[in-house]
Amino acid sequence: MSLTFILKCNNCNGLFLASAQQKTKTCPYCGTRLNINRCQKLAHSENVFEASEILRKLKSTQKSNLKQPIQKYLSKKQIS
Numbered sequence: 001m002s003l004t005f006i007l008k009c010n011n012c013n014g015l016f017l018a019s020a021q022q023k024t025k026t027c028p029y030c031g032t033r034l035n036i037n038r039c040q041k042l043a044h045s046e047n048v049f050e051a052s053e054i055l056r057k058l059k060s061t062q063k064s065n066l067k068q069p070i071q072k073y074l075s076k077k078q079i080s
């Protein structure tokens with residue numbers, strides 16, 4: 001059974017999953033190639049489904065900390 005880490009991107013602070021067997025991972029948000037050993041590991045799990053669940057919770061916590069709902073709302077309005 002392999003570990004799945006919840007990592008934080010050094011460049012954009014985005015959260016994503018990576019297998020412990022991987023040495024590098026490209027950030028899905030900013031495209032930066034990251035060395036997993038140098039990334040901040042927020043959590044880990046032996047179960048990939050549990051890991052994605054933890055990731056989801058961490059993301060919602062991170063979102064509420066950003067406090068930018070108004071800006072998001074405005075940019076959506078402009079597109080439509």
Ligand SMILES: [Zn+2]
Pocket residue numbers: 009010011012013014027028029030031032
């Ligand atoms: Zn990133």
